[in-house]
Amino acid sequence: MPDERAPWEQASASAQYDASAADLAELRELILGAERRRLEELERRLDAEGLNREALAELLPEAIALRAGRDRQLARALAPTVENAIGESVRRNPRPIATAIFPVLGPAIRKAIAEALADLVSSINRALEHSFSPRGLRWRLEAWRTGVPYAQIVLRHALVYRVEQVFLIDRDTGLLLAHAVAPELTASDADLISGMLTAIRDFVADSFAREREVGGLRRFSVGELTVMVEQGPQALIAAVVRGEAPDSLLTRLQDTLETIHLQFAGALADFDGDTAQFASARPLLEECLATKIATDHPREGRQRVVWLPWALAALLLVVVLGGLALRARLRWDRAVARLRSEPGIVLTQAERDGGRWRFAGLRDPLAPDPAVLLAGLAVDTGRIEQRWEPYLSLRPELVLARARRSLSPPAGVQLALSGDTLRATGSAPLDWVVSAERLAASVPGVSALDLSGVTAEVPPELAQLQREIEGEQVLFDVGSAALGATARSAADRVAERFGRVEAGAAALGTRATLVLIGRTDPTGSDTANQALSRDRAEAVLAALAVRGVSRGGTSVSALGTTRPLPAGKPADRARINRSVSFRVSVGPQVGGEPSQ
Amino acid sequence: MIQKKVCMVGVFGTGKTSLVQRYVHSMFSERYLSTVGVKIERKPLDLDGTALTLVLWDLAGRDKHEDITGSYLRGAHAVLYVADGTRKETCDQLPELRALAREFAGDVPGVLALNKSDLTGSWALSRGDEKALEAEWDLVRTSARTGDGVEETFRRLGRATLASKEARP
Numbered sequence: 001m002p003d004e005r006a007p008w009e010q011a012s013a014s015a016q017y018d019a020s021a022a023d024l025a026e027l028r029e030l031i032l033g034a035e036r037r038r039l040e041e042l043e044r045r046l047d048a049e050g051l052n053r054e055a056l057a058e059l060l061p062e063a064i065a066l067r068a069g070r071d072r073q074l075a076r077a078l079a080p081t082v083e084n085a086i087g088e089s090v091r092r093n094p095r096p097i098a099t100a101i102f103p104v105l106g107p108a109i110r111k112a113i114a115e116a117l118a119d120l121v122s123s124i125n126r127a128l129e130h131s132f133s134p135r136g137l138r139w140r141l142e143a144w145r146t147g148v149p150y151a152q153i154v155l156r157h158a159l160v161y162r163v164e165q166v167f168l169i170d171r172d173t174g175l176l177l178a179h180a181v182a183p184e185l186t187a188s189d190a191d192l193i194s195g196m197l198t199a200i201r202d203f204v205a206d207s208f209a210r211e212r213e214v215g216g217l218r219r220f221s222v223g224e225l226t227v228m229v230e231q232g233p234q235a236l237i238a239a240v241v242r243g244e245a246p247d248s249l250l251t252r253l254q255d256t257l258e259t260i261h262l263q264f265a266g267a268l269a270d271f272d273g274d275t276a277q278f279a280s281a282r283p284l285l286e287e288c289l290a291t292k293i294a295t296d297h298p299r300e301g302r303q304r305v306v307w308l309p310w311a312l313a314a315l316l317l318v319v320v321l322g323g324l325a326l327r328a329r330l331r332w333d334r335a336v337a338r339l340r341s342e343p344g345i346v347l348t349q350a351e352r353d354g355g356r357w358r359f360a361g362l363r364d365p366l367a368p369d370p371a372v373l374l375a376g377l378a379v380d381t382g383r384i385e386q387r388w389e390p391y392l393s394l395r396p397e398l399v400l401a402r403a404r405r406s407l408s409p410p411a412g413v414q415l416a417l418s419g420d421t422l423r424a425t426g427s428a429p430l431d432w433v434v435s436a437e438r439l440a441a442s443v444p445g446v447s448a449l450d451l452s453g454v455t456a457e458v459p460p461e462l463a464q465l466q467r468e469i470e471g472e473q474v475l476f477d478v479g480s481a482a483l484g485a486t487a488r489s490a491a492d493r494v495a496e497r498f499g500r501v502e503a504g505a506a507a508l509g510t511r512a513t514l515v516l517i518g519r520t521d522p523t524g525s526d527t528a529n530q531a532l533s534r535d536r537a538e539a540v541l542a543a544l545a546v547r548g549v550s551r552g553g554t555s556v557s558a559l560g561t562t563r564p565l566p567a568g569k570p571a572d573r574a575r576i577n578r579s580v581s582f583r584v585s586v587g588p589q590v591g592g593e594p595s596q
Numbered sequence: 597m598i599q600k601k602v603c604m605v606g607v608f609g610t611g612k613t614s615l616v617q618r619y620v621h622s623m624f625s626e627r628y629l630s631t632v633g634v635k636i637e638r639k640p641l642d643l644d645g646t647a648l649t650l651v652l653w654d655l656a657g658r659d660k661h662e663d664i665t666g667s668y669l670r671g672a673h674a675v676l677y678v679a680d681g682t683r684k685e686t687c688d689q690l691p692e693l694r695a696l697a698r699e700f701a702g703d704v705p706g707v708l709a710l711n712k713s714d715l716t717g718s719w720a721l722s723r724g725d726e727k728a729l730e731a732e733w734d735l736v737r738t739s740a741r742t743g744d745g746v747e748e749t750f751r752r753l754g755r756a757t758l759a760s761k762e763a764r765p
Contacts (some may be wrong), residue, residue: 170671173672173673174601175599175651189621191638193623196636199632199636199653202665202670203632203634203665205667206667273598274597
């Protein structure tokens with residue numbers, strides 16, 4: 001032990017009081033003895049045995065508590081060992097650890113699963129609920145327009161608020177300490193946003209310096225997003241919230257910020273750019289990532305109106321509606337014009353009432369069906385109401401159609417109308433010709449039937465008789481009108497055959513006509529010849545009358561020398577022209593002039 | 597991960613923004629500089645195996661340094677000064693800028709980028725001027741056009757922030 005005496009003490013001792021050294025030692029022992037012994041004891045402990053286990057066991061818990069309260073060094077030092085120890089324990093036998101943490105993990109896992117399921121059910125419910133409502137359709141349209149999945153659109157609209165991102169920012173440097181983002185979102189450049197947030201905060205604080213003490217920028221909104229900032233002595237916490245951020249959220253952020261200040265006090269104070277130590281603050285931030293969804297969805301107060309797409313849609317709608325109206329109008333005009341121009345239809349009333357079209361008027365039964373006409377114009381006939389009174393039209397088309405319907409002419413006959421006269425041309429069976437004359441009189445609009453263009457097809461047996469009669473010729477002597485024997489037998493044949501022709505014609509409802517044509521040779525005067533030809537025809541007629549031919553069906557034609565019958569030699573010509581020949585016609589007065 | 601806040605200051609027209617824009621990541625437009633007065637960018641570095649991210653605060657300097665919002669300098673780990681070698685007056689204002697930085701950020705390391713080094717024809721600094729600057733500053737000659745010295749500037753800044761770790765309170 002070193003000599004602790006003062007210099008003056010040493011000097012006087014050596015000079016005068018050698019003898020009393022023992023006294024001094026005794027005095028020292030009296031004053032300092034107890035302390036010296038304690039020091040010696042401590043020295044002995046330190047030198048001889050190092051740290052006493054007993055003492056350490058005594059001090060360790062207290063020491064740990066003391067150091068842990070001071071800083072995080074102990075935890076840092078112990079962490080690797082603890083990790084290794086747990087790892088080793090699990091490797092050796094996982095059961096004790098598993099048993100130990102089971103009571104903690106079990107409820108946590110159950111809770112997480114329950115929450116996930118509840119979220120899922122609720123979002124499915126909501127999606128179904130909104131699928132077919134007008135709002136659902138609107139959201140589907142929005143999803144289609146923006147390319148965002150429908151589920152997210154539903155979420156966005158049914159959302160009261162959602163905390164999308166939380167930043168923990170160093171107050172001085174604006175550096176990002178920790179960051180949490182909602183699970184389904186991605187956030188890039190959080191560090192830049194963090195810096196810019198700090199800068200904006202400073203900017204606002206500097207611009208409104210007076211308010212600075214009150215706490216600076218705490219809340220600002222961008223569209224549907226609100227940024228809430230809470231400020232602590234060393235760090236800021238900022239939350240990006242979509243929707244209606246409630247004030248309770250600020251309290252929550254405050255709590256979190258306080259907890260962080262408490263837990264990371266050292267790290268915050270010593271922060272020099274190393275953000276790794278704040279990784280464990282992330283769970284705290286994640287707790288702030290809350291989502292609140294409306295279960296009962298009241299009408300949203302402020303609806304963001306994106307006017308441009310709506311305006312465009314409205315414009316498009318106007319254009320389309322205008323186009324449709326114009327088209328409907330044109331179609332209507334066309335329909336009315338079509339009906340007005342149609343023969344046999346008299347349009348007296350045409351109305352358009354919304355989608356319904358009403359037509360009324362007169363219609364000839366032979367006119368085409370108006371519905372069919374309009375269908376041809378691509379008009380929806382389902383919306384047409386029509387009321388037509390029947391009438392008979394005297395328009396030529398209709399008269400002709402009516403005549404065709406009444407007369408039903410055979411294929412070889414064409415009908416045409418000229419004024420009120422119906423003209424038929426072509427060839428037709430005699431019986432049609434006979435009935436046509438009768439029927440034509442009953443067709444409204446037809447006052448006369450002209451059958452002169454129709455060749456009546458006489459039944460073959462009558463035609464045969466006709467040819468036989470017309471082949472007969474009664475010859476006379478020069479200047480005479482007397483009938484010889486030959487002439488009388490010819491008269492017999494003609495009378496008999498004409499009687500059969502008359503009977504056949506009567507069976508067909510018509511009559512037969514026999515024309516007796518008298519001629520002379522060219523000698524003598526024309527006047528005489530004219531008279532002679534008449535006498536000759538009359539003579540034959542008298543002979544026929546005797547043989548039962550009634551005069552009603554006959555006529556006489558005295559040609560004299562006009563239109564002589566042709567023959568090769570002059571002598572023959574004179575002979576055959578001193579004659580009476582016959583022309584038979586059957587049916588109405590058709591077939592034109594008798595042929596030579 | 598280590599992040600450092602670096603403020604970039606310089607007189608208007610020294611090419612401060614164009615000096616770095618090709619070398620950094622930014623999500624903000626130039627408009628921020630004239631409105632908020634700052635634009636934030638990120639420059640990742642790898643310094644001998646240490647991953648470091650410089651968060652650059654590009655502070656607007658319009659006509660005079662008074663335009664710089666001082667509070668943006670707060671907490672900076674380093675300051676990048678930018679001067680224009682073809683305009684001597686931009687160098688003359690450096691002491692004022694440094695004083696401003698000291699006021700708000702404390703005595704943090706700084707690097708001076710002497711820009712437009714490619715314009716040797718219109719170089720306005722004499723050899724003596726440059727000597728004087730070199731004596732006082734950690735100086736890098738840079739060119740926004742050729743990119744010369746830009747990476748070097750960032751690396752020096754990065755090293756300076758790491759080295760000053762112990763020096764900071």
